[in-house]
Amino acid sequence: MYLRGEGVALVFDPAEQYDKIYKYCYIRLNNRENAEDITQETFLRFLEHPEYASSDKALCLLYTIAGNLCTDHFRQKKTEELPEEIPVQENFEQQLTDNISLRQALSRLSQQDRELVLLRYINDVPVNVISRLFGVSRFAMSRRLKKILDTLRNYLGKEGTQ
Amino acid sequence: MKDMDKKTLEQAFSIPEPERKDEFLDKYGSQFQRSTPKPLACKLTRFAAAAAVFSAVFFAWHNLGDAGKLRHDPGNSTVDNIPFSTSSTEFSTSLGTTALKTTSLSGNTSTTISTRTTAVFSTVTTDSAMTEFSTEFTTVLKTTDISTSETVISTEIDIIPHEFSTSQSTVLKTTEKPPATATTAVHTSHTSVLKTTSPQETTTTAAAQTVPVEELPESASREVVPETVYQKYDKVISMEELVNRQTTASPGSDTITPAEGGVPELLISGEVLENYYTAEDGIVLTYQTVRVTYVTMGSAVQEGDIITVVSEGGYVPIDVAEEILEISTGITGDVSVYFPGVADESDIGREKNFNLHEEDSYFIIVP
Numbered sequence: 456m457y458l459r460g461e462g463v464a465l466v467f468d469p470a471e472q473y474d475k476i477y478k479y480c481y482i483r484l485n486n487r488e489n490a491e492d493i494t495q496e497t498f499l500r501f502l503e504h505p506e507y508a509s510s511d512k513a514l515c516l517l518y519t520i521a522g523n524l525c526t527d528h529f530r531q532k533k534t535e536e537l538p539e540e541i542p543v544q545e546n547f548e549q550q551l552t553d554n555i556s557l558r559q560a561l562s563r564l565s566q567q568d569r570e571l572v573l574l575r576y577i578n579d580v581p582v583n584v585i586s587r588l589f590g591v592s593r594f595a596m597s598r599r600l601k602k603i604l605d606t607l608r609n610y611l612g613k614e615g616t617q
Numbered sequence: 618m619k620d621m622d623k624k625t626l627e628q629a630f631s632i633p634e635p636e637r638k639d640e641f642l643d644k645y646g647s648q649f650q651r652s653t654p655k656p657l658a659c660k661l662t663r664f665a666a667a668a669a670v671f672s673a674v675f676f677a678w679h680n681l682g683d684a685g686k687l688r689h690d691p692g693n694s695t696v697d698n699i700p701f702s703t704s705s706t707e708f709s710t711s712l713g714t715t716a717l718k719t720t721s722l723s724g725n726t727s728t729t730i731s732t733r734t735t736a737v738f739s740t741v742t743t744d745s746a747m748t749e750f751s752t753e754f755t756t757v758l759k760t761t762d763i764s765t766s767e768t769v770i771s772t773e774i775d776i777i778p779h780e781f782s783t784s785q786s787t788v789l790k791t792t793e794k795p796p797a798t799a800t801t802a803v804h805t806s807h808t809s810v811l812k813t814t815s816p817q818e819t820t821t822t823a824a825a826q827t828v829p830v831e832e833l834p835e836s837a838s839r840e841v842v843p844e845t846v847y848q849k850y851d852k853v854i855s856m857e858e859l860v861n862r863q864t865t866a867s868p869g870s871d872t873i874t875p876a877e878g879g880v881p882e883l884l885i886s887g888e889v890l891e892n893y894y895t896a897e898d899g900i901v902l903t904y905q906t907v908r909v910t911y912v913t914m915g916s917a918v919q920e921g922d923i924i925t926v927v928s929e930g931g932y933v934p935i936d937v938a939e940e941i942l943e944i945s946t947g948i949t950g951d952v953s954v955y956f957p958g959v960a961d962e963s964d965i966g967r968e969k970n971f972n973l974h975e976e977d978s979y980f981i982i983v984p
Binding site: 469470473474477478481482487490491494495498499502557558561569572573576577581582583592593594597598600 | 618623625626627629630631632633635636637638641642645646648649897898899900902927928929976981
């Protein structure tokens with residue numbers, strides 16, 4: 456137990472969250488170099504803010520910073536909008552694995568839905584944090600995540616029968 | 618989601634590994650571990666103060682008698698029943714005695730801290746309207762000069778009993794007793810129940826508006842019961858109170874946002890037949906079975922239909938509440954925690970107006 460106001464160790468593991476923030480940035484930017492730059496910038500900016508005793512608030516701040524930096528990156532670089540499809544994978548061998556169907560199903564989701572899938576089911580971000588990031592109620596976010604999973608299952612089901 | 622599914626999903630995203638992670642953490646990793654150790658005695662003093670305040674609350678609670686009259690029984694550490702009405706129910710918690718003796722780093726002073734905490738909680742079910750009550754107290758912490766050989770921390774309590782009021786500052790919340798037929802919704806907690814009823818075929822001979830409900834043609838039943846249904850126990854404490862007991866509350870304990878946004882597609886009046894309390898993804902929900910009595914706007918339902926209306930808020934067992942709020946209170950037993958929402962136990966048997974948005978199998982309330 457620790458009390459607010461005292462100097463305390465951070466409420467999350469930086470190494471673990473580095474990977475997660477990097478994955479989120481990569482999904483947004485689709486570029487490893489830029490994703491890593493923004494990940495590091497995110498953590499440096501996070502250090503400038505007051506400490507949070509709550510892990511959820513700290514996570515919310517991390518993802519807010521990362522999201523804003525990704526958005527700013529697009530504005531500065533004036534790059535084209537990301538295509539809906541995930542581009543050809545670098546590792547060709549991976550395409551031959553059983554994950555092809557899932558990858559294709561993911562590619563059919565909208566960019567925002569892919570982000571939600573990554574945040575919730577890979578980065579394990581709590582629903583209340585995601586709902587705050589997207590400005591919707593927790594109930595609405597929970598329903599949206601369920602719909603996304605149902606959509607993925609439908610896509611996989613259809614591809615399986617083809 | 619299972620670990621294997623998670624890994625499969627992660628592989629499907631095909632995200633390459635970062636290349637500069639170790640370099641960054643080597644350089645800045647130390648900045649993420651900041652701590653300013655305080656002297657041990659100060660930490661223990663703060664802990665003792667917190668414990669003393671906490672014990673003062675329960676001590677004050679224990680000594681409140683009928684109609685706010687004080688009852689002093691300082692030497693009694695047992696749990697007493699303090700009924701407020703003939704139909705009162707109670708639970709109690711005893712936190713025992715803590716005693717702490719430490720020696721400061723320099724070895725020149727010693728600090729003795731002792732507290733006794735015995736708590737009595739009473740929940741009251743009355744036959745009158747909603748009743749809320751609270752109590753105020755002031756606590757004085759007195760410490761002697763730390764340069765002396767011994768420091769004793771004691772508390773003085775000035776209890777100001779409150780008359781019963783209907784203010785919104787809730788410590789314990791009692792609700793009007795619903796009709797007997799509706800209170801005993803027998804659903805064992807943590808059981809899995811999945812019940813869906815396929816819509817019944819409706820006849821084309823639509824009933825006239827003046828036909829009594831019993832004589833209407835068969836209406837569609839779209840009742841949805843959640844997989845996990847929690848029983849609402851007689852002993853209820855509010856979410857706010859649970860959170861206030863902790864020094865580090867999870868931000869998930871902030872007020873719910875029932876507003877879903879958007880224009881409602883369906884405006885109806887309906888009689889609430891049943892409440893099912895559950896939680897999904899850490900969100901406390903109430904599924905209300907509603908029989909449509911009047912349709913103001915929309916065509917998704919007709920009069921007589923049975924639908925399910927889902928909204929945030931409701932009652933969950935204490936262990937589920939602690940898991941959702943990521944706190945630990947030590948409260949055990951059959952206790953429900955109330956998360957504020959638009960649905961309530963008192964809705965059962967009553968007719969309400971609903972602004973609804975249709976989801977796949979149920980409806981949600983929109984403002």
